[in-house]
Amino acid sequence: MSQFFYVTTPIFYVNAEPHIGHTYTSVVTDTIARYHRLAGEQTFYLTGTDEHGDKIAEAATANKMTPLEFADRISGIFRSTWDEVGFSYDRFIRTTERKHQRTVQDILQKVYDAGDIEFREYEGSYCVGCERFLTDRDLVNGLCRDHERAPELRREANYFFRLTKYRAWLVQHIQDNPDFIRPERYKNEVLGMLREDSGLDDLCISRPKERLHWGIPLPFDENYVCYVWFDALINYLTGIGYPDAPHFDDYWRTAEHMIGKDILKPHGVFWPMMLKAAGLEPYQHLNVHGFWNLADRKISKSLGNMISPLAMKQKYGFDAFRYFLLREMSFGLDAAFSEEALIARVNADLANNLGNLVNRTLNMVARYTDGKVPQPDTTGEPEDRVSDTAARVANAVDAQIRNLEVHRALASIFDLVNETNRYLETRAPWTVAKDPAREAELRTILYTACEALRVIALLLEPFLPATAPAILEDLGYPEALLHAQLPQDAMRWGQLPVGLKTKKGTPLFPRIEAAPDDSAEG
Ligand SMILES: [Zn+2]
Incomplete structure (x- = not known):
């Protein structure tokens, strides 16, 4: 019986083009999905775009387009960008799809029939950026905390989802499942939002059609459309074929949502309550990351600090950018982005440590053993140290990925890279090669280095999906990834077949000399 794994990004709002967040x-x-696939799990990775709401209608008008034309354009940019950088998503969902519309209406009707949606009049401060009424806690000096703009006073009769009814249930669920929201700081933040004195209120889930056409009609009142969060969150159900697609339940049971901390409240508070009201189980985990800071300002879609993934790909290669993002941010905490820091990391870790190990190993195999993976002879303590490190690292990476410690997982893999580089320094095959009497020893050393490269490439595939196959290709063993099963295949030493024809590697990561737009300093 195969194991299922379901992981999602948020659906991205089509009011801005893809940026670093x-x-x-x-x-x-993508990294987590790739790892679970290599672990033999039946994996489904969902991404897509969120396309309804006033902001999209406004932006479309400003661009002299219909909302759908506008959404088509921006959604298309997201999709082609993700394709160009090689993300391995299984489905790209759009909230304007008919299928999604039906799912939203189905859930709304269920929750309405259960008595959890009420019609009421409401007046309050509304932020167009957030697309919701704000509470006092959302305001800083009278401005929306996230958007730094003044809210509008609005009075409307609307439909409300009775969140407050589920407050006690959710607090209990979080206490019973301590890693439901992780890392822990965000669990505590959500528990704070759920406190009696937090001002948590029922959630407005509608807009009168006279003010907003661009939304999904409420199934029980044709004069209203659905408010964006209710519409958006349900994509996670539509994406895997709610309610009756084969394996819907199998996938849903394992759902892992990945989000940035700016959308903690809708995912940590509204969503589990909506699921409960609709008679569904909550997701497995909510995994929350921090912000990338640039020049001391939060990089958000509203503030316009754009770091385009395609520009980064063109400048440095997408694996290098990917490496920096994964290595530099401790999942859950904020991190700082600068091209100087990226260049320093890429040069130190990828050009020097990894690139060097690959190049010198393959060059020596070409030179000393006729370009073929040699038959090893007797191994000793130095070889054991490399194979022990490989097994320990493979085991650690498995646990770290499942714990969302992706930066630690990468550091672990580089323990093996460093250990193998140290091994070559200690065993000095270039010296051993000078003595024909030590030919057997030379074969052992080069086999050990090649086998370490196989393990390194297997473990690196989820992180560097372009680089890892290139290493295996140069080793003459591209099929290593075909039926790989992690972590076992990385732990079992000696799987690299003897006699494979290797290639002299082209440098994987040439040293970057300086930021291309740096001013010369001397
Ligand atoms: Zn706002």
Whole structure:
């Protein structure tokens, strides 16, 4: 019986083009999805775009387009960008799909029939950026905390989802499942939002059609459309074929949502309550990451600090950018982005440590053993140290990925890279090669280095999906990835077949000399 794994990015709002925030969430999600596939799990990775709401209608008008034309354009940019950088998503969902519309209406009707949606009049401060009424806690000096703009006073009769009814249930669920929201700081934040004195209120889930046409009609009142969060969150059900697609339940049971901390409240508070009201189980985990900071400002879709994934790909290669994002941010905490820091990391870790290990190993195999993976002879303590490290690292990476410690997992893999480089320094095959009497020893050393490369490439595939196959290709063993099963295949030493024809590697990561737009300093 195969094991299922379901992982999602948020659906991205089509009011801006892809930037570093969207890219980071997607890079982590892609890495985790790839790992679970290599672990033999039946994996489904969902991404897509969120396309309804006033902001889209406004932006479309400003661009002299219909909302759907506008959404088509931006959604298309997201999709082609993700394709160009090689994300391995299984489905790209759009909230304007008819199928999604039906799912939303089905859930709305269920929740309405259960008595959890009420019609009421409401007046309050509304932020167009957030697309919701704000509470006092959302305001800083009278401005929306996230958007730095003044809210409008609005009075409307609307439909409300009775969140407050589920407050006690959700607090209990979080206490019973301590890693439901992780890392822990965000669990505590959500528990804070759920406190009696937090001002948590029932959630407005509609807009009168006279003010907003661009939304999914409520199934029980044709004069209203659905408010965006209710519409958006349900994509996670539509994406895997709610309610009756084969394996819907199998996937849903394992759901892992990856989000940035700016959308913690809808995912940590509204969503589990909506699921409960609709008679569904909550997701497995909500995994929350921090912000990338640039020049001390939050990089968000509203503030316009754009770092385009395609520009980064063109400048440095997408694996290098990916590596930096995954290595530099501790999942859950904020991190700082600068091209100087990226260049320093890529040069130190990828050009020097990894690139060097690959190049010198393959060059020596070409030179000393006729370009073929040699038959090893007797191994000793130095070889054991490399194979022991490989097994320990493979085991650690498995646990770290499942714990969302992706930066630690990468550091673990580089323990093996460093250990293998140290091994070559100690065993000095270039000296051994000078003595024909030590030919057997030379074969052992080069086999050990090649086998370490196989393990390194297997473990790196989820993180560097372009680089890892290139290493295996040069080793003459591209099929290693075909039926690989992690972590076992990385732990079992000696799987690299003897006699494979290797290639002299082209440098994987040439040293980057300086940021191309740096001013010369001397
Ligand atoms: Zn706002």
